[in-house]
Amino acid sequence: MERLYNFSAGPAVLPREVLEQARDELVNWQGCGMSVMEMSHRGKEYMGIQAQAEADLRELMGIPANYKVLFLQGGASSQFAMVPMNLYREKGGKASADYLNTGEWSKKAIKEAKKFGAVNVVASSEDKNFSYAPTQDAWKLDPNAAYVHYTPNETIGGVEIFWTPETGDIPLVADMSSTILSRPIDVSKFGLIYAGAQKNIGPAGVTLVIVRDDLIGQVLPGTPTMFDYKTHSENESMYNTPPTYGIYIAGMVFKLLKAKGGLAAMEQTNRLKAGLLYDYLDATDFYNSPVARDNRSLMNIPFTLKDAALDEEFLKGAKARNLVQLKGHRSVGGMRASIYNAMPVEGVQALVDYMKEFEKSRA
Amino acid sequence: MERLYNFSAGPAVLPREVLEQARDELVNWQGCGMSVMEMSHRGKEYMGIQAQAEADLRELMGIPANYKVLFLQGGASSQFAMVPMNLYREKGGKASADYLNTGEWSKKAIKEAKKFGAVNVVASSEDKNFSYAPTQDAWKLDPNAAYVHYTPNETIGGVEIFWTPETGDIPLVADMSSTILSRPIDVSKFGLIYAGAQKNIGPAGVTLVIVRDDLIGQVLPGTPTMFDYKTHSENESMYNTPPTYGIYIAGMVFKLLKAKGGLAAMEQTNRLKAGLLYDYLDATDFYNSPVARDNRSLMNIPFTLKDAALDEEFLKGAKARNLVQLKGHRSVGGMRASIYNAMPVEGVQALVDYMKEFEKSRA
Numbered sequence: 001m002e003r004l005y006n007f008s009a010g011p012a013v014l015p016r017e018v019l020e021q022a023r024d025e026l027v028n029w030q031g032c033g034m035s036v037m038e039m040s041h042r043g044k045e046y047m048g049i050q051a052q053a054e055a056d057l058r059e060l061m062g063i064p065a066n067y068k069v070l071f072l073q074g075g076a077s078s079q080f081a082m083v084p085m086n087l088y089r090e091k092g093g094k095a096s097a098d099y100l101n102t103g104e105w106s107k108k109a110i111k112e113a114k115k116f117g118a119v120n121v122v123a124s125s126e127d128k129n130f131s132y133a134p135t136q137d138a139w140k141l142d143p144n145a146a147y148v149h150y151t152p153n154e155t156i157g158g159v160e161i162f163w164t165p166e167t168g169d170i171p172l173v174a175d176m177s178s179t180i181l182s183r184p185i186d187v188s189k190f191g192l193i194y195a196g197a198q199k200n201i202g203p204a205g206v207t208l209v210i211v212r213d214d215l216i217g218q219v220l221p222g223t224p225t226m227f228d229y230k231t232h233s234e235n236e237s238m239y240n241t242p243p244t245y246g247i248y249i250a251g252m253v254f255k256l257l258k259a260k261g262g263l264a265a266m267e268q269t270n271r272l273k274a275g276l277l278y279d280y281l282d283a284t285d286f287y288n289s290p291v292a293r294d295n296r297s298l299m300n301i302p303f304t305l306k307d308a309a310l311d312e313e314f315l316k317g318a319k320a321r322n323l324v325q326l327k328g329h330r331s332v333g334g335m336r337a338s339i340y341n342a343m344p345v346e347g348v349q350a351l352v353d354y355m356k357e358f359e360k361s362r363a
Numbered sequence: 364m365e366r367l368y369n370f371s372a373g374p375a376v377l378p379r380e381v382l383e384q385a386r387d388e389l390v391n392w393q394g395c396g397m398s399v400m401e402m403s404h405r406g407k408e409y410m411g412i413q414a415q416a417e418a419d420l421r422e423l424m425g426i427p428a429n430y431k432v433l434f435l436q437g438g439a440s441s442q443f444a445m446v447p448m449n450l451y452r453e454k455g456g457k458a459s460a461d462y463l464n465t466g467e468w469s470k471k472a473i474k475e476a477k478k479f480g481a482v483n484v485v486a487s488s489e490d491k492n493f494s495y496a497p498t499q500d501a502w503k504l505d506p507n508a509a510y511v512h513y514t515p516n517e518t519i520g521g522v523e524i525f526w527t528p529e530t531g532d533i534p535l536v537a538d539m540s541s542t543i544l545s546r547p548i549d550v551s552k553f554g555l556i557y558a559g560a561q562k563n564i565g566p567a568g569v570t571l572v573i574v575r576d577d578l579i580g581q582v583l584p585g586t587p588t589m590f591d592y593k594t595h596s597e598n599e600s601m602y603n604t605p606p607t608y609g610i611y612i613a614g615m616v617f618k619l620l621k622a623k624g625g626l627a628a629m630e631q632t633n634r635l636k637a638g639l640l641y642d643y644l645d646a647t648d649f650y651n652s653p654v655a656r657d658n659r660s661l662m663n664i665p666f667t668l669k670d671a672a673l674d675e676e677f678l679k680g681a682k683a684r685n686l687v688q689l690k691g692h693r694s695v696g697g698m699r700a701s702i703y704n705a706m707p708v709e710g711v712q713a714l715v716d717y718m719k720e721f722e723k724s725r726a
Contacts, residue, residue, distance in 0.1 A: 004396035008403040011607055019390045019398050026386040027379075033367035033685065035382050037566040037612070040371040040688055073436035073568060074589055077603035081587030112588055198604050203400040205436060205568040205606030222585050224444030225475055226437055240440035241561050243568030243606065244374055249400070322396065325403055 004322035005347035009155050009300060009329070009338040010178065010199040013347075018252045036248045041241050050242070053251030060254055060262055063187050063210060068233040070209040071247050076105070076177045078227070079194040079207065080112035083149065083173055085223045087192070087215060088117040092144040098122045098170075100139065102161070103130040103154030104331060105175060113149070116220055120145065130157045132292035136165055147171040147191060153179035153297055155199070156329045158290075158336065160297035164189050171215055178299050180208070181257060181341060183267035191215050199299070200340050202250035205243045257341065266341055270298045273339050273348045277301050280352050286359040290334075304334035307362075311335075314358055321354050323347075367685035368710035372518050372663060372692070372701040373541065374561040376710075381615045399611045404604050413605070416614030423617055423625055426550050426573060431596040433572040434610050439468070439540045441590070442557040442570065443475035446512065446536055448586045450555070450578060451480040455507035461485045461533075463502065465524070466493040466517030467694060468538060476512070479583060483508065493520045495655035499528055510534040510554060516542035516660050518562070519692045521653075521699065523660035527552050534578055541662050543571070544620060544704060546630035554578050562662070563703050565613035568606045620704065629704055633661045636702050636711045640664050643715050649722040653697075667697035670725075674698075677721055684717050686710075 006013045029036050032045050039046040054069050063069060072078070088095040096118035099110045102125050113119050120142045123134035141148065148167045153160040155178040164186065165172055171191025180195040187193065192215060197206035209229065216229045225231050231239045257266060278296055281289040281303055288304045289296065305311055311334070318326050328334040339348055369376045392399050395408050402409040417432050426432060435441070451458040458480040462473045464487035476482050483505045486497035504511065511530045516523040518541040527549065528535055534554025543558040550556065555578060560569035572592065579592045588594050594602045620629060641659055644652040644666055651667045652659065668674055674697070681689050691697040702711055 002396060003391055006397055006401055008401070008406070011401055011403060011409075011604065013401050014398060016390075019400070023386055023389040026389060027382045028366055033365060033687075034369055035377060037382070038369055038371070038374055038376050040374060041567065043371070043688065046374075073438070073606075074441075075436070075603045078437075078587065078589045081589060085587070115585065115587070196604065203606075203608045204404065204604040205609055220585075222478060222583075224441065224448070224478070224587075224590065226441045226444060227587065240438045241374065241559065241567040243436075243566075243609070245566045245608065246568055246606070324396075325406065 002322070004324055005343070005350055006325055007323065007337045007339065007343070007351070008325035009336060010196070011204045012199050012338055012340050013342045014202070014249070015253060015256055015342045017256055018249060021252060022249060037245045039244065041238055041244055046244055049248050049251055050237070050244075053247055053254055056251065056254035056258055060181070060257055061185070061187055061210075066213045067187060068211050068213060068216065068229075070211065070229065070232045071237040071242050072207040072209055072232060073205060073243055075196045075204075075207055076175055076194060077108070079175065079209065080109045081115070082227045082229070083147070083192065083194070084113040084116040085220050085227050086218070086229050087147045087171065087173065088220060089146045089218070091146065094118060094144070096120055096142060096145055098142055098145040098148040100134070100148075100150035101126060102133045102151055102159050103157040105154055105156070105177075106151045109149060109151070109175060117146070122148070125159070129290075130154065130159060131290050133159050133161045133295045139165075141167070145170050147173050149173040149175070151175045153299055155300050155338075156332060158297040158300040158302040159295045160299070161295065171212070181263060181266065182270050182299055184263040197246060197250055199338075202253055203246045206246035206250055269345065270339075270341070273343065273345055274298045274301065276345075276348050276352050277337060277339070280355060284359060286362070287355060299340055300336060300338045302328055302332060302334060302336045308333070310362065317358055318354055321350065323351055323354060365685070367687055368706070368713055369688055370686065370700045370702065370706070370714070371688035372562070372699060373559070374567045375701055375703050376705045377565070377612070378616060378619055378705045380619055381612065384615060385612060400608045402607065404601055404607055409607055412611050412614055413600070413607075416610055416617055419614065419617035419621055423544065423620055424548070424550055424573075429576045430550060431574050431576060431579065431592075433574065433592065433595045434600040434605050435570040435572055435595060436568060436606055438559045438570055439538055439557060440471070442538070442572070443472045444479070445590045445592070446510075446555065446557070447476040447479040448583050448590050449581070449592050450510045450534065450536065451583060452509045452581070454509065457481060457507070459483055459505055459508055461505050461508040461511040463497070463511075463513035464489060465496045465514055465522055466520040468517055468519070468540075469514045472512060472514070472538060480509070485511070488522070492653075493517065493522060494653050496522050496524045496658045502528075504530070508533050510536050512536040512538070514538045516662055518663050518701075519695060521660040521663040521665040522658045523662070524658065534575070544626060544629065545633050545662055547626040560609060560613055562701075565616055566609045569609035569613055632708065633702075633704070636706065636708055637661045637664065639708075639711050639715050640700060640702070643718065647722060649725070650718060662703055663699060663701045665691055665695060665697060665699040671696070673725065680721055681714075681717055684713065686714055686717060
């Protein structure tokens with residue numbers, strides 16, 4: 001079989017160029033006689049790879065010098081605990097954090113934070129099945145919050161927040177797992193950004209953390225050494241052996257995005273791709289987009305067939321055209337097309353063409 | 364440059380066959396149209412890969428049915444916290460664990476455990492610079508210990524314990540990072556075994572945990588969800604996205620070891636390889652092995668030149684012969700040859716030949 005169009009929410013499609021380069025140098029990296037997987041993380045070859053990956057990411061995202069870039073493990077699920085363990089601070093006699101609740105991943109972050117301190121949910125869209133994100137005028141911010149946490153893109157619900165919350169002196173924390181690198185952001189407005197790699201960065205097993213210097217160094221009692229950002233920031237993410245091969249792949253992705261014009265160019269292409277799909281969803285009654293217009297994700301696009309009895313047939317026909325992983329998350333049902341940076345325009349067009357064809361065949 | 368002989372302590376040399384297969388199917392795994400890195404962890408292709416890896420490992424190591432096999436992240440450094448957070452139990456009015464101290468990694472495990480409960484060091488070889496392991500008659504075991512922890516092979520010191528401690532009903536916990544899969548062990552004698560992958564298993568970023576059923580499910584308050592073995596055992600290591608590509612490589616290693624005759628065959632080859640080096644070290648005064656005879660590691664072989672002033676020249680000459688990563692750990696100095704399963708006999712022979720040649724050139 002030829003390669004196919006993979007709409008998986010993550011792990012997800014990677015750029016063809018990156019995979020081919022990885023293949024070509026898998027056994028022997030740039031003639032050094034070793035695979036990247038075999039390199040000591042303290043050897044000059046690997047240290048060069050990781051330093052270059054960080055430098056390219058800093059350039060891509062415009063990360064200010066007073067932010068550390070950490071390559072960790074354990075996914076966003078580990079950050080759900082690391083964030084509170086590192087950022088809870090007593091203010092006004094209590095340690096409390098503000099969380100926005102816009103979907104399944106927000107909920108998980110909230111549940112975990114409650115193990116370590118008080119949580120104030122500033123607003124929630126659970127009333128409408130997480131189909132939108134409350135605007136900031138509806139948020140009930142706590143002036144004594146240790147930090148404010150939100151999920152700018154909910155991978156399951158396909159709800160994206162395109163504006164950046166204003167939180168004044170209170171550090172803003174964002175789980176950017178499924179939106180990072182899809183468009184430019186102003187890093188300086190955030191205290192901490194984290195993201196699992198397996199969507200827009202690289203293979204599963206790498207977790208990216210971008211954290212402002214002054215937030216590092218004060219953890220709750222009983223925090224494991226490996227859950228202390230200081231452990232990693234003081235050791236250039238080499239306190240222990242980092243997930244070297246994943247970081248190497250991520251580095252190639254960063255370099256490719258730079259070559260393609262950076263995040264502004266990515267946003268342009270991503271708006272084009274998402275537009276193809278949303279425009280069609282708006283033009284038909286056969287399919288439906290459940291998400292509020294202002295919050296339609298550029299990366300994860302859930303949609304339903306008006307007649308859910310046709311779901312299986314739709315998926316079967318898609319697979320026959322090499323369009324795979326379109327089944328919606330088990331908690332939502334319907335379909336979901338994840339169209340990360342590495343999904344080519346042709347893939348989205350092929351999906352829209354198939355959707356039209358399927359609709360026509362049922363008319 | 365041709366591939367070279369890489370004596371790194373980890374990440375370390377991987378089997379040539381595995382790297383070549385990984386290369387051949389990197390872009391398109393077995394004709395499925397995707398790279399393994401791109402597969403949804405909940406798709407049937409990847410789930411098959413992980414299930415097969417577990418099945419092959421169970422067969423290789425003879426893991427009994429009442430043990431869970433978990434593929435985690437975070438390395439042994441995370442296990443240093445996860446083990447106490449999951450295994451401390453109050454007995455006789457206190458929660459205390461027994462630790463054997465045989466080197467740098469034991470020390471790190473002890474330091475971390477002390478964050479979570481009391482530690483009784485049953486014996487230590489620090490008096491002789493960690494050049495041996497105290498036999499069990501010298502251990503002061505606590506009958507109320509929650510568990511007994513030891514490091515069967517100290518990667519830095521090159522000190523291996525070839526017998527299995529007898530701890531009765533008290534669970535025995537072992538950090539097997541640098542000895543796992545090098546020889547058969549009786550898993551049923553252990554409560555919990557853990558190992559970072561980057562020595563004998565696969566690439567960095569995968570952590571293997573083998574844990575007896577009855578030890579799962581009771582954690583200290585404040586344990587992050589991701590640090591609870593139950594989280595992972597209840598979800599077949601798929602509570603969150605596992606490090607899929609690393610597990611895939613590990614699975615290929617397991618399959619190869621089976622094809623080569625399993626762990627008994629590995630031990631035979633490993634004894635042959637280590638013997639080549641130790642026999643020569645015993646026969647010369649030019650080099651020295653600092654480790655007690657009964658504890659000479661099959662995997663990590665530190666040695667010194669009698670005249671340390673020649674160290675740099677020795678390393679330079681080795682590199683010129685494509686023998687790399689021989690410099691000893693910064694905490695010990697001298698040389699260290701790590702000769703894991705994937706190091707061919709020819710590599711060790713080439714090292715010994717070079718050592719003889721170097722000695723002769725200085726005579």
